[in-house]
Amino acid sequence: MTALFGIKVFLEAPFLAIIVTLVPGAKPDIKDAPWDDIDLGQGLWYWWISSNAWMLQSTAFFWTQVFTWGNSNLRDFQLIYMTNWEAGLYFFTEFFVMPVTIPFAIFWVCWTWWVYAIWIFYEIFLMFEHFDFEEKTE
16 A cells, blocks of 8 residues: 555645644544544544554554564554544654655565466456356246
8 A cells, every 4th residue: 555655645644743733633532432423524534544544554563563572562553542642743753754665665566466466367267166157047
């Protein structure tokens, strides 16, 4: 996903950092769960910033596992558990880390696209193999 949307996420990150830091309620919070009473616009906003934050999650989790000898948790990188200040800092960190990860992601996609193409054709073959094309009459 970083290869496709990394530049968009990189450009949005500083603005999202400022918004979630300064605007109360701009990010989803665990105390508001299960979010059944939010309107469509707010739901789309929460989805948008959560998707943006998700782009850094695997990289951040990997490096915190390395530097804490495995004592970090994926929960540490979920917006719902962060304060507004922590979420703002997280998005600013994303702004600085994404330019480093984007070239590697693009290289990985260019290098391994054929494996995914073979897998997709294999799955389509299996789908047609199990599909019965004969019409049944009763």
